[in-house]
Amino acid sequence: MAELTENGYAALTVERVAQRAGVHKTTIYRNWKDSDRLVADALARHFAGDIPIPDTGAVESDLQALARSLIATMTTQAGRALLATVLSDAVRIPQLAEVKHTLFNDRFRRAEPVVTRAIERGELPPDTDPTELLKTLAAPIYFRLVFTGEPVDEGTADRAVRVALAAAHARALPA
Template sequence: MTSDDQQRVRAVGRGPKVRAAVHAATLAELVDKGYAALTVDNVAQRAGVHKTTVYRRWEDRESLVVDALTEHVAADIPVPDTGAIDTDLRELAAALVRWLTSPAGQAVLAAMFSDAARLPEIAEARTRVLDDRLRRAEPVISRAVERGDLPAETDPHELLKALAAPIYFRLLVHAEPVDDATAEHAAELALAAAHAGVLRRR
């Protein structure tokens, strides 16, 4: 290792600073090169740490990408608590649209969907990221059920999927632009379906 490399490693520090630096480097590599070309070696070099430091915390490329993406999505799409399910759903949908149309969101989408056909591991990574998102947002629906704003048998995951589905369909299937109006419409559809009782637990 050169003296410059040693200085970069020392500058990163330990603990949370290392994790943050590696997460940032992972996302940067994903944006620049896509999932297929992402390597732990390049992530470590960009983060200014030894690759052994990365492997001590993440066992492989998939777990590293999943961890970085879940934290990134959680930060960019916060879970609202406005006290009303209609405004909670609108805020969730609007935050999803903002993220999907951001440079980072577009790069992540491209990597997670275009590479999936030739890299089976990315399908698993995508599932893990989406499952984490559903888990984090589930309290929005649970609180609404407790307040009596939604039917008692409403399935949180089904409602959240119904909220996201129109947005992803427009963006990925029809290649249409999505905006605040898209988010508003998605929230209205999901809420109507929940009130109609079609999103019950099975």
């Protein structure tokens, strides 16, 4: 991850990773067939950790916590490296495309209880699709991070929450 965050996917080599790790490159090759599999495994392991699932008792504050956590994660060096890697030509590499798919699906699955609890409390329409609500929450954040380069902060998170909740209440996110 350190090599990836400092030099990017295109410059990453097994030799440089081995040198940084203080081992011979054959040690790396014993565990990973090539640098693509090494990067895929590093990204999967780094971002597979549990994300805190808030339970404040209110959907708005739960979604704020999720959005702020997303911003905190994606604005780190590792988060920026993940974005750069999954948006580069590396997505043509099946292992990296699978990592991206797995990471996003895992995040949505882990955060789904936030939406489910809100539906049970009557805060959201019963037919709200949790994954669609979470995608709607993340979209404005990723748009700024990836396309416009505008700053992302708590205000960005709070606006994303208002948009996602408005869409859900307008029944624009049915299951």
